Amino acid sequence: MRYIKTPVRLCRSQSGLWLARFYTTESNPTKKVVVIGGTGFIGPYIARSVLQDSPSATVQLACRSPRDHPQVSSSHGGRLLPSIAADVTDSQSVREACRGASAVVNLVGIMHERRPRYTFDAVQNEGARVIAQAAKDSGAKLVHVSAIGADVESEVPYARTKGLGEQAVLDVHPDASVVRPSLVFGKEDDFFNRFAKLARILPFVPVFGGGHTKFQPVYVEDLARAITQCIATDKVNGKIVEVGGPHVYEYRDLMQLMLDQAGIRRPIISVPWIVGYIQGFFLERLPENLFTLTRDQVKLLQRDNVVSGSHMTLADLGVSPTPAEDVLHRYLRRTRSGTGVRPPTPASTHSRSYFTSTRKPRIVETIAEYRALRHQWQRQDLSVGFVPTMGALHDGHVSLARTARKTCDIVVVSIFVNPAQFAPHEDLGKYPRTMEQDVAMLTEVGVDVIFLPNVKEMYPAGIVLDVKDQQGTFVEVKGKSHQMEGSIRPHFFRGVATVVTKFLNIMQPTKAFFGQKDAQQCAVVRTMVRDLFIPTEIVVGETVREPDGLAMSSRNRYLSPEERAIAPVLYKALSAGQRAFNEGTAKSRDELIQIAKAIIDVQHGAELEYLSVANPFSLAEEEQVGSEGAIFSGAVRVGKTRIIDNVLLGISTETWVK
Numbered sequence: 253m254r255y256i257k258t259p260v261r262l263c264r265s266q267s268g269l270w271l272a273r274f275y276t277t278e279s280n281p282t283k284k285v286v287v288i289g290g291t292g293f294i295g296p297y298i299a300r301s302v303l304q305d306s307p308s309a310t311v312q313l314a315c316r317s318p319r320d321h322p323q324v325s326s327s328h329g330g331r332l333l334p335s336i337a338a339d340v341t342d343s344q345s346v347r348e349a350c351r352g353a354s355a356v357v358n359l360v361g362i363m364h365e366r367r368p369r370y371t372f373d374a375v376q377n378e379g380a381r382v383i384a385q386a387a388k389d390s391g392a393k394l395v396h397v398s399a400i401g402a403d404v405e406s407e408v409p410y411a412r413t414k415g416l417g418e419q420a421v422l423d424v425h426p427d428a429s430v431v432r433p434s435l436v437f438g439k440e441d442d443f444f445n446r447f448a449k450l451a452r453i454l455p456f457v458p459v460f461g462g463g464h465t466k467f468q469p470v471y472v473e474d475l476a477r478a479i480t481q482c483i484a485t486d487k488v489n490g491k492i493v494e495v496g497g498p499h500v501y502e503y504r505d506l507m508q509l510m511l512d513q514a515g516i517r518r519p520i521i522s523v524p525w526i527v528g529y530i531q532g533f534f535l536e537r538l539p540e541n542l543f544t545l546t547r548d549q550v551k552l553l554q555r556d557n558v559v560s561g562s563h564m565t566l567a568d569l570g571v572s573p574t575p576a577e578d579v580l581h582r583y584l585r586r587t588r589s590g591t592g593v594r595p596p597t598p599a600s601t602h603s604r605s606y607f608t609s610t611r612k613p614r615i616v617e618t619i620a621e622y623r624a625l626r627h628q629w630q631r632q633d634l635s636v637g638f639v640p641t642m643g644a645l646h647d648g649h650v651s652l653a654r655t656a657r658k659t660c661d662i663v664v665v666s667i668f669v670n671p672a673q674f675a676p677h678e679d680l681g682k683y684p685r686t687m688e689q690d691v692a693m694l695t696e697v698g699v700d701v702i703f704l705p706n707v708k709e710m711y712p713a714g715i716v717l718d719v720k721d722q723q724g725t726f727v728e729v730k731g732k733s734h735q736m737e738g739s740i741r742p743h744f745f746r747g748v749a750t751v752v753t754k755f756l757n758i759m760q761p762t763k764a765f766f767g768q769k770d771a772q773q774c775a776v777v778r779t780m781v782r783d784l785f786i787p788t789e790i791v792v793g794e795t796v797r798e799p800d801g802l803a804m805s806s807r808n809r810y811l812s813p814e815e816r817a818i819a820p821v822l823y824k825a826l827s828a829g830q831r832a833f834n835e836g837t838a839k840s841r842d843e844l845i846q847i848a849k850a851i852i853d854v855q856h857g858a859e860l861e862y863l864s865v866a867n868p869f870s871l872a873e874e875e876q877v878g879s880e881g882a883i884f885s886g887a888v889r890v891g892k893t894r895i896i897d898n899v900l901l902g903i904s905t906e907t908w909v910k
């Protein structure tokens with residue numbers, strides 16, 4: 253059989269662009285992918301992924317007892333062919349199934365033997381060889397799905413025969429790709445669904461030997477995409493790909509995650525391994541049921557099931573793995589009352605950290621790479637929270653990222669020192685840059701992506717600081733940009749509005765998070781989002797302060813120890829005005845400013861720039877604090893550093909930010 257090459261397509265991976273082509277055979281000009289063992293949990297996901305990826309492909313699922321999947325077939329116009337029978341212990345049936353295939357995926361695996369015919373060896377070793385031979389004879393590519401832990405030396409028959417199966421496959425079909433997933437999760441999975449069911453029945457969740465074994469669960473759609481890529485490219489031929497999710501969890505933490513995402517409260521209790529063996533000894537003799545556990549399974553539970561780092565991984569295939577926290581609640585949650593189950597808010601479980609090795613956020617530098625991810629999240633129906641920053645991060649930024657983490661499925665933080673918001677005489681050149689520390693802080697929060705564009709990416713027409721020489725498109729929010737901070741930095745909000753518009757267009761976030769410390773910025777961004785119909789919710793986080801009241805700010809790093817001691821004066825002054833307002837002794841602009849100014853004036857080393865009492869919505873300066881309340885704000889200069897701050901009068905943060 254001769255291969256015919258289809259046109260080359262450009263695919264993107266983390267390591268760059270690579271070429272992919274689908275192979276097809278002379279007798280079968282349309283690509284046909286046969287998935288053996290495909291009518292279970294994973295097969296339909298592979299079918300969907302292949303059909304979406306390749307508009308001319310057909311897919312056929314083959315199994316011992318064929319079953320059709322109307323949801324897949326109906327959405328792909330008949331390109332999912334009717335399932336057929338193939339039994340790996342009957343080589344003739346496998347040959348029939350592989351006839352005319354351009355690619356074969358072997359998903360066959362068993363957790364329990366059914367003697368005499370379906371032993372581990374017959375299914376996972378000899379069966380793998382039979383499929384490899386049939387694929388080879390049909391001139392088809394082969395993707396052999398094995399398992400992390402496959403090991404010819406293992407004393408556990410499941411793992412040993414998986415290892416032998418891999419060897420047999422590569423003997424017979426040296427170009428085959430071997431895919432080894434860790435624990436696979438998804439709506440129909442056997443693991444999380446089963447443990448959630450058990451947890452609902454049992455008064456506690458047992459874990460063996462402390463539950464310290466490590467797992468790296470991978471989302472079934474990510475596995476399916478990896479397999480689709482193995483079919484599409486030659487770079488995995490003859491290679492092993494280890495497929496794990498973004499986080500490594502100890503078994504006990506995985507159980508806690510399952511409980512939280514299912515909304516079940518149960519204690520997790522450690523029992524000795526020997527209890528597992530005794531349980532296995534009795535249960536493996538009974539027909540399979542919810543409680544079934546074998547001694548081999550207990551042995552497997554004692555070995556870490558994580559990506560080793562010595563083979564290719566999802567990253568090499570350009571697949572960004574989905575965290576279990578983003579998905580589990582969708583299918584484990586039950587809303588029926590009377591089940592002892594409380595439905596968690598989606599993504600709420602992010603606030604606690606389950607994983608033992610923290611995953612570094614993915615660093616994305618280009619709009620194109622980000623867009624590909626955004627497209628993937630869109631398909632998975634995931635919400636995206638976006639925190640724009642200029643880096644040199646502190647607890648103010650962290651608090652915004654944590655709020656995003658609690659309320660959104662995916663969290664993206666940008667770090668970009670935006671030239672357009674600096675005047676030529678300002679501190680663009682010396683703005684603090686602390687990238688390594690920033691990445692560590694965002695890793696701790698569990699941020700998914702850090703967007704780090706360069707200036708060219710954000711300003712294709714280039715950018716100079718002098719407004720009169722600028723080229724390209726700029727956004728200006730009239731009426732709110734030239735008072736308060738804008739009176740000292742007239743260029744500033746034009747630069748902010750422009751870059752935030754660009755970011756919101758790129759990120760397409762569900763929500764974007766800004767700090768109240770920059771209150772006028774919040775008002776400008778809200779107005780801009782309203783006027784330009786940008787479909788993003790703007791969320792404002794409260795100002796995070798040092799113990800002495802100073803608002804955290806990246807520029808606080810500029811302060812010498814002496815200046816640092818002076819810097820809280822602005823907050824002290826604004827707070828004194830706020831107290832007087834609350835006590836009813838100051839209501840007018842003049843009274844409030846007099847109180848604050850008196851405190852700043854006596855502080856040696858602090859130079860007042862402005863104080864403002866403005867309407868919280870229009871930002872118009874007010875003579876009296878009206879029924880809508882006011883923003884009492886100001887700036888002082890301490891040495892060369894500007895300190896800005898604000899407090900609200902007669903309006904709560906909650907009301908103002910709504």
Ligand SMILES: Nc1ncnc2c1ncn2[C@@H]1O[C@H](COP(=O)(O)OP(=O)(O)OP(=O)(O)O)[C@@H](O)[C@H]1O
Nearest residue numbers: 641642643648766767769770795796804805806807
């Ligand atoms: N103390 C804080 N509490 C809450 N949010 C904050 C705080 N400081 C900054 N932010 C918010 O973080 C986001 C990014 O701000 P930015 O990176 O400019 O940090 P910054 O500390 O304000 O820097 P700078 O010192 O240059 O003003 C903005 O939405 C800002 O309002």
Ligand SMILES: CC(C)(CO)[C@@H](O)C(=O)[O-]
Nearest residue numbers: 640641642670748751770
């Ligand atoms: C919103 C922002 C990131 C735009 O550059 C900046 O003004 C900031 O950090 O507040």
Ligand code: BAL
Nearest residue numbers: 642673674744770773
């Ligand atoms: N936090 C506001 C950013 C700036 O002052 O440039």
